Amino acid sequence: MNNYLEKYGWSAEWQEFWQQSGMDQQLRKPARVIADHGQLQRLITAEGECWGRVSGRMRHDNLETGTLPAVGDWVAITGEPGEEAAIHGILSRKSRVSRQAAGSVTKEQLIAANVDTLLIVAALNHDFNLRRLERYIMMAWNGGVRPVIVLSKSDLCTDVEEKRAMVEGIAPGIEVLALSAAEDYGKASLEIYLQPGTTVALTGSSGSGKSTLVNWMMGRNVQLTQSVREDDSRGRHTTTHREMFVLPQGAVLIDTPGMRELNLWDEGNDGLSQAFGEIEQLAEACRFVDCSHTREAGCAVIEAIQNGSLEEKRLNNYLKMQKELQYQQRKEAVASKRRTATSKPPNSRKPKHARRVNDWEEA
Structure with missing residues (x-):
C-alpha cells in the first residue's frame, strides 16, 4: 500500500479490518471518501484521486437503511486508475x-x-x-x-x-x-x-x-x-x-457546513450520560428510582439547583434532550416495525416443487 492511502489515515489496523471484511480482495481495492458531492464522491486510492459512484446493486440493497458512503468512510471499489470507480461496500465504521x-x-x-x-x-x-x-x-x-x-x-x-x-x-x-x-x-x-x-x-x-x-x-x-x-x-x-x-x-x-439547528441522533453510545454526567450522578441519590427531577420530594437534582451547585438552565436542557431522544426512539421503533411488515412476502406458502428447487440449489 503506497503513501497516498497512508496520508489519509490508512494504517495496520485498517489493513486488518480490510482483510477480515469478507470483501472480494482479488477484484476490489480500498479507498477513502474525501469529498461528497451528492451522486458523486471524491476518493483517494493507492494510485491517487478519482471520482466514485455507488454501484446500482449497493444502492438497491440499502434503500431501506440508507447506508451510503460519507466523508471519512473506507470503501471497497472497482475500476481502472483514472476512471470513475464503482463503490461496492463500506468497511465497518469506528465512529x-x-x-x-x-x-x-x-x-x-x-x-x-x-x-x-x-x-x-x-x-x-x-x-x-x-x-x-x-x-x-x-x-x-x-x-x-x-x-x-x-x-x-x-x-x-x-x-x-x-x-x-x-x-x-x-x-x-x-x-x-x-x-x-x-x-x-x-x-x-x-x-x-x-x-x-x-x-x-x-x-x-x-x-x-x-x-x-x-x-x-x-x-x-x-x-x-x-x-x-x-x-x-x-x-x-x-x-x-x-x-x-x-x-x-x-x-x-x-x-463540514455550518449548522443552523442540531437535532440529535442517538447511536446508543449513552451520550446523554457522558454529556451530563454530574446530573446522572446526582440522580442516583434521588428518593425515587424513576424521578423526573421536576417536582418530586427527595430529588437530589432539584436540591443541587437550590443550593447553587447545579444551574437550572443546564437541567432544563438535559430534560429537553432526554425527551427529544425518547421521542426519536419511539418513532424509530414504529418505523422499524413498519419496514419489517412491508418486507415480508405477501404469500408465505411454499411454491410447488419447492423441495426439487431446494435440492437443485444445494447441488
Missing part, C-alpha cells in the same frame, strides 16, 4: 458524527465517519451559546468521538477566561481551547490533536469561523470565508459540502 435529518421522517444524516476528534467551534462573540454547545458535545459522545471545544475569535472578546470557565462548567473532562486565527494565537494547543494518522472534524454553527480555522491550520487559503453581521454575529454558510484536507501537521481534517 460517526451524525444528527437527525430535517423533516418528519426519523432518519440519520451522517456528517462524517471514522473521526477521532471532533473540534466543536464556538465564536466568542454575540452568538456564544452554552446550550448549543451541550448539544454538540452530546452529538460527539453519541457517535463515539472525542470532543474538543475550540473558542474562536478570542480577539473579539474582553472576558475570554470567564467564557472559558463557563464552558468548562458544562463540559467536565473536555479540553477547552481559546484561540484567534486573526492574531495567530493558540495554534500550538490545537496542534496537539493534529497528529499524523488521526482524523479530526470541524463542526459548529454558521459564522463560528470554521473556514478561517481551516485556512489557518493549512497555512494557505483553501476555503472561502465571509464576515459575519455585526449586529447579531450571524454568518452565512461558506462551506457548502463536506471535504477532507491533509494538514501540514499530518492529520486529516474534515470540514
Whole structure:
C-alpha cells in the first residue's frame, strides 16, 4: 500500500479490518471518501484521486437503511486508475458524527465517519451559546468521538477566561481551547490533536469561523470565508459540502457546513450520560428510582439547583434532550416495525416443487 492511502489515515489496523471484511480482495481495492458531492464522491486510492459512484446493486440493497458512503468512510471499489470507480461496500465504521435529518421522517444524516476528534467551534462573540454547545458535545459522545471545544475569535472578546470557565462548567473532562486565527494565537494547543494518522472534524454553527480555522491550520487559503453581521454575529454558510484536507501537521481534517439547528441522533453510545454526567450522578441519590427531577420530594437534582451547585438552565436542557431522544426512539421503533411488515412476502406458502428447487440449489 503506497503513501497516498497512508496520508489519509490508512494504517495496520485498517489493513486488518480490510482483510477480515469478507470483501472480494482479488477484484476490489480500498479507498477513502474525501469529498461528497451528492451522486458523486471524491476518493483517494493507492494510485491517487478519482471520482466514485455507488454501484446500482449497493444502492438497491440499502434503500431501506440508507447506508451510503460519507466523508471519512473506507470503501471497497472497482475500476481502472483514472476512471470513475464503482463503490461496492463500506468497511465497518469506528465512529460517526451524525444528527437527525430535517423533516418528519426519523432518519440519520451522517456528517462524517471514522473521526477521532471532533473540534466543536464556538465564536466568542454575540452568538456564544452554552446550550448549543451541550448539544454538540452530546452529538460527539453519541457517535463515539472525542470532543474538543475550540473558542474562536478570542480577539473579539474582553472576558475570554470567564467564557472559558463557563464552558468548562458544562463540559467536565473536555479540553477547552481559546484561540484567534486573526492574531495567530493558540495554534500550538490545537496542534496537539493534529497528529499524523488521526482524523479530526470541524463542526459548529454558521459564522463560528470554521473556514478561517481551516485556512489557518493549512497555512494557505483553501476555503472561502465571509464576515459575519455585526449586529447579531450571524454568518452565512461558506462551506457548502463536506471535504477532507491533509494538514501540514499530518492529520486529516474534515470540514463540514455550518449548522443552523442540531437535532440529535442517538447511536446508543449513552451520550446523554457522558454529556451530563454530574446530573446522572446526582440522580442516583434521588428518593425515587424513576424521578423526573421536576417536582418530586427527595430529588437530589432539584436540591443541587437550590443550593447553587447545579444551574437550572443546564437541567432544563438535559430534560429537553432526554425527551427529544425518547421521542426519536419511539418513532424509530414504529418505523422499524413498519419496514419489517412491508418486507415480508405477501404469500408465505411454499411454491410447488419447492423441495426439487431446494435440492437443485444445494447441488
